[in-house]
Ligand code: UD1
């Protein structure tokens with residue numbers, strides 16, 4: 001049996017006060033609608049349909065290249081109308097799961113549970129008890145506690161308004177039943193909309209069993225209508241990420257001050273200080289320390305390495321027992337071998353830095369291949385760019401680059417070579433040579449300082 005997931009994402013979301021369609025606002029760095037799609041994908045290899053309307057082109061562009069079918073709902077005539085727009089693309093013998101692009105954190109388990117109910121021939125409905133049910137559709141049950149209808153807030157009687165059990169909107173049922181019921185919806189109600197919720201009464205009348213299940217947490221069914229709700233969900237999501245880091249072996253100085261915007265794999269005995277952001281695919285080895293205010297993006301950090309405060313790593317690979325920062329910037333293509341050190345105010349890019357090598361202070365290393373046990377002095381610059389092309393600097397094992405040197409690429413400094421401080425190196429330095437390329441010092445004893453004219 002196949003599963004078709006229909007994600008409603010046509011609404012305007014005017015309360016976001018944004019040029020960006022609501023469902024593209026991010027939780028944990030990922031657009032809300034993408035969370036929904038990713039979780040839905042784990043449900044019995046589901047086909048995904050997204051109903052778009054407001055900001056349709058932006059949503060399409062964001063999801064470009066993914067295996068998603070779009071259904072355009074040119075006018076937002078209600079949730080029932082929205083689902084109907086997707087039905088032509090849904091196979092008649094399929095099970096349909098209805099989800100919402102602005103309800104990002106529904107778990108795959110909850111989705112699967114609803115689908116299983118529908119696959120057994122019943123109607124799966126996700127409901128939740130709220131202390132304040134204002135605005136939501138109320139779940140109406142008969143004397144035997146069977147769900148018989150959903151009444152929207154604006155259509156509800158005073159007795160119905162007292163019901164605490166509300167509709168989350170999320171449901172699963174067979175496509176054949178939907179194809180039967182959706183054309184029967186009418187818009188004669190308080191909002192003049194085609195309510196998806198009216199299919200509940202149709203199902204009950206036909207004797208279809210409506211099985212209501214509840215989510216494990218309220219946040220799973222929390223929709224986002226404004227940026228306050230977005231921030232609430234973000235905090236909840238991040239706290240769960242922090243818990244996962246801790247459960248898997250990281251001590252966090254403050255679980256409320258680590259944000260994960262991607263996927264982290266990790267070892268044990270990690271220590272992470274406050275205000276650390278982990279983005280994209282990040283690996284943190286065992287016994288790693290990450291000090292405060294670091295951003296680690298798409299990078300790997302080997303066992304025993306210390307990333308000191310205020311460092312930024314991006315597409316970098318740092319091996320074991322390295323020392324990075326404080327205030328280091330490792331740009332894409334940086335690879336540090338074991339025990340390498342990159343210190344404060346050092347920027348690296350496409351730089352391979354060999355085992356035990358040190359680049360400790362105020363230096364730029366770009367497009368460089370540095371061997372083992374090299375010492376790069378303070379203020380060294382690889383001049384890798386001539387205004388048109390980038391060129392490589394190669395430094396052999398054990399070389400010593402004196403402070404404030406410029407290495408004008410393409411250039412090679414051999415193994416064991418020494419570059420005198422303040423040199424501008426433009427030609428190959430052979431192994432073990434000393435290169436000095438700076439003006440000679442002149443001392444004049446006869447010198448007299450100028451005196452002020454009267
Ligand atoms: C809906 C439910 C209500 C439930 C609540 C939960 C209906 C009639 N009511 O009410 O029972 O308690 O959700 O939040 O279903 N959308 C479209 N096209 C449309 C209309 C809506 O794509 O024509 C999308 C919206 O973008 C939104 C979602 O469907 O993401 C829900 O629509 P909304 O109008 O907010 O429904 P509610 O009135 O909140």
Ligand code: CA
Pocket residue numbers: 223
């Ligand atoms: Ca709503």
